[in-house]
Structures are given as C-alpha cells and as structure tokens.
Amino acid sequence: MAFQLENISKQKITVEKKSNISSLLEKEVIVLKKAFSNKIKEDFYTELGVLLKAGINLKDALELIKQTQKNKKTKSILQTVVDDVVSGKSLSEAIKMQKGFSEYEYHSLKIGEETGTLSKIAEQLGSFYNRKNEQRKHLINALTYPCIILTTALLVVVFMLQFVVPMFQDIFKQQNIEMPAITLFVVNISEFIKSYGWSLILGILLLIFSRLFFNEKIWYKRIKDSVLNKIPFIGNFIKTVYLSQFTQAIALLSASKVPIVNSISLVKQMINYYPLNTALNNVESRLLKGENLSHSMSANKLFDQKMVALVKVAEETNQTEFMFERLNSQYNARVQQRSKVLSTVMEPIIILFVGLFVGFILIAMYLPMFKLSSILG
Incomplete structure (x- = not known):
C-alpha cells in the first residue's frame, strides 16, 4: 500500500526530501x-x-x-x-x-452511501478495475510478441521490394531477358512501394492516431470492432475479454442490490465494445417489455447457450450474484488460457506467412536468372 x-x-x-537524482528517476x-x-x-x-x-x-x-x-x-x-x-x-x-x-461508479458509490457499505463498494470497484487491468495485460502480452515479429518481417519484405528487387530488375533489363508473369507481378509491387511508400506509411500513422479523435464516435467503434472480430483467434479472444468484464460488472451490481434493468444500463456505460453494447440495448428493451433476463439474452448470438442456461437457473433460484461470479471466474480463466494459446499460435502462423512471401519473391527473381544462365551457357 x-x-x-x-x-x-x-x-x-510527512514527505521526505529526496535528492535531485532520485526525484528525477522517480518522476x-x-x-x-x-x-x-x-x-x-x-x-x-x-x-x-x-x-x-x-x-x-x-x-x-x-x-x-x-x-x-x-x-x-x-x-x-x-x-x-x-x-x-x-x-x-x-x-x-x-x-x-x-x-x-462514469455513471457506473456514481451509482455504485451512491448505493454504498445509502446502505452504509461504502467501504465494501469501494473494495468491489477496486476488484473490478483490478480484473479489468489484468485482462488488458493478458491482451497486450498475447499480442506484443506476434506484433513485433510481424513488424520486423514486414520491414524485411519492404527492404527486399525497395532495394533487392530493383537490382535484379536492372540486370534483367541490361540482358534483355523477358520476365515471366510472376516476376512482373513482384516488380510492379516493388515500383508501387517505391512510388507510394511514404504515402502508405503516412496513411498507417494517420490510421493509428485516428483513434485519439474518433474513439468515441459510434461509427468508428462499429467499424473497428467489426474488423477485429473477423480476425482469426484475436476476434474470439477480445469477445471473451469483454464478456468477462460484463459478468463481473453484473455480479458487483447484483451484490449491491441494483435492479437488473438498471444494471444493464450501467454496464453499457462501463464497457466500450460495440457488439456488446448493441446486444445490451436489445436486452434492455426486452426487459422493459416484461421478458426475463435469460430469454432476452438468448435472442443475441453474442451470449452463448451455457451463459443463457446458467442465467435462467439463477433467476429460478434467486442466485444472480453467485451465478454471475461463477461465470466471471470461468471467462477469466478462459481469457488466461486463450492469451497463452494466442501467443503460441500466432508466432508460427506469422513466420509461415512471411516465409511464403519471401520465398515467393525469391522464386520470382530467380526464374529469369535460370533463363539468363542458359543463354550465357
């Protein structure tokens, strides 16, 4: 502490005075x-x-x-x-x-003040953000190493297209060798990189920094999350992370005796994931029409059948808090497992993809060389 x-x-x-070097290091x-x-x-x-x-x-x-x-x-x-x-x-x-x-924190603290359980609510909020931060770390750890490998590999490929391929191209032109279709394809890519390389880099940088300005826009969230969901392995992993946060938030609100309709409304403000927010809007509208939670959730593909079945049991036994805590434990364990699998699987896939691409470039460059050797022979 x-x-x-x-x-x-x-x-x-009492605040101890520290040396200039120490304060600089701790700044x-x-x-x-x-x-x-x-x-x-x-x-x-x-x-x-x-x-x-x-x-x-x-x-x-x-x-x-x-x-x-x-x-x-x-x-x-x-x-x-x-x-x-x-x-x-x-x-x-x-x-x-x-x-x-957020409104989630405001309502949680307000309930704690009204019921005299402010210390307990504060601990629960601390636990919520602790789990959220842990899941973020799992996501970062799972994607960091594959991203480093992919970035390095792309730099190697760009270097080959920028410098190596033009050298072969000059040799082929000097010897008046007719280049096959596969070689012409690689040469065209190389010329495109040489002509528009800086524009591509600028576009990528703008795309990365665009989230600082458009992150709160609904259209941006929809497009971003839709693209991420379609990426193999990563889409399911991200979905599991947000479902874990959803179950934890509902468990905390249920422990605070917040009505389920209000809980759904508060969770929407806490979790920034467009597919889940859309599903919760649908669930909320069905709840307001008089349907129960399990039936409302069953109409959305985002919630699997196991979750819906356990929620139905929770409604029948009045054990909503316990059941969502159990679901949260299961999803959190699944997040940890999938983060390890993701980092393990992504590495060889990226290496294989880059190896195939580099091999494709080398084959395209060496095919005319074989023809050149037969002419010289």
Whole structure:
C-alpha cells in the first residue's frame, strides 16, 4: 500500500526530501494519459476501501490518497473531490461532477452511501478495475510478441521490394531477358512501394492516431470492432475479454442490490465494445417489455447457450450474484488460457506467412536468372 496508517489522528503527512537524482528517476512521465486511468482507479478504490474499513473518516482517507499521487491532474481532481465533500456533498455527488468517472461508479458509490457499505463498494470497484487491468495485460502480452515479429518481417519484405528487387530488375533489363508473369507481378509491387511508400506509411500513422479523435464516435467503434472480430483467434479472444468484464460488472451490481434493468444500463456505460453494447440495448428493451433476463439474452448470438442456461437457473433460484461470479471466474480463466494459446499460435502462423512471401519473391527473381544462365551457357 502506498500510505501508512500510523498517527492518523494528528492528520499530518510527512514527505521526505529526496535528492535531485532520485526525484528525477522517480518522476512520472505522462504522455496522453488520463488523469484517472483504470490503473489509478484500481489503486484509488482499493486504498479508499482499506482506509474506510480501518475506521478513518472519508475526508482524511481522500487526503491521504491525494498525497500519494504523482500526477498533478490527478491531485487536482482529488482536491476538488475533497473540497466538495467538506462543503457537504456526498462522495458519489463529488465523483459525478468529474469527467474521469462514469455513471457506473456514481451509482455504485451512491448505493454504498445509502446502505452504509461504502467501504465494501469501494473494495468491489477496486476488484473490478483490478480484473479489468489484468485482462488488458493478458491482451497486450498475447499480442506484443506476434506484433513485433510481424513488424520486423514486414520491414524485411519492404527492404527486399525497395532495394533487392530493383537490382535484379536492372540486370534483367541490361540482358534483355523477358520476365515471366510472376516476376512482373513482384516488380510492379516493388515500383508501387517505391512510388507510394511514404504515402502508405503516412496513411498507417494517420490510421493509428485516428483513434485519439474518433474513439468515441459510434461509427468508428462499429467499424473497428467489426474488423477485429473477423480476425482469426484475436476476434474470439477480445469477445471473451469483454464478456468477462460484463459478468463481473453484473455480479458487483447484483451484490449491491441494483435492479437488473438498471444494471444493464450501467454496464453499457462501463464497457466500450460495440457488439456488446448493441446486444445490451436489445436486452434492455426486452426487459422493459416484461421478458426475463435469460430469454432476452438468448435472442443475441453474442451470449452463448451455457451463459443463457446458467442465467435462467439463477433467476429460478434467486442466485444472480453467485451465478454471475461463477461465470466471471470461468471467462477469466478462459481469457488466461486463450492469451497463452494466442501467443503460441500466432508466432508460427506469422513466420509461415512471411516465409511464403519471401520465398515467393525469391522464386520470382530467380526464374529469369535460370533463363539468363542458359543463354550465357
């Protein structure tokens, strides 16, 4: 934990002075980083839950957490929250006024305040963001190594098309050798790379940075998630990650006694995945018409039959919280398993694909060489 509980009654926090070298090494580098990222939220709610459970009042707990933050924007937001709490507002109301927090957090904290279980709700929110961050790490770990291999391989292929193929092309022209169709195809690709290479690089960079501006646009989410879902292995893996987050969120809201219709509405605001948001909109509309949750979910292909069957059992036995916790454990285990399989399977597939492409280029270049050797012979 980043704070100590000794001498809380004195309400004094001692900050040790460090050398310039040490402070420079520990300085937080923030580039396009949110003031309240998921990682910061995980630490914030976990620490808040521990402090409140230890008997510290809300104001002192927020003050202590604020002092542990390195990001000035985060400190500024927490100071505003502290000021609002001191002025008489509840924590949920203070949180709602800040852009970095969602309606899901606001309603969860409000329920905790009304039921006297704020420390428990804070711990649950910390657990939610902990699981969410862990799943993000699994996704990054699964894709990092294949992406490095793919990028390196593409650079090798581009180098061959940019420099090696033109050398062979000059030789063939000097010897007036008629090039076969496969060689002409590779030569045309090489000329295209030479003419429009920088435009392609610029287009890729614009595509990468476009998410900074269009990430909240519905059309962008629809296209992005649709493309990702069609990628073998990766599409199913991403779907499993978001279903795990969905089941965990419903389990936490059920534990807080939030009605299922309100839970579905809140989860839509927490999870940024277009297919799931679309499915939840459909589920919500069916619930409002009087249908039960399992029947509403069965109309969407996103939810598998096992989930629908367990939800139906949960409705009949009034064990919604327990059943969604069980589903969450299963999906989380599946995420870990698929992340390992994904990183294992993607590597040989990429190597095979690149090997075939490089072999194709070499064959295309050596076919005219055979003809040249027969002429010289």
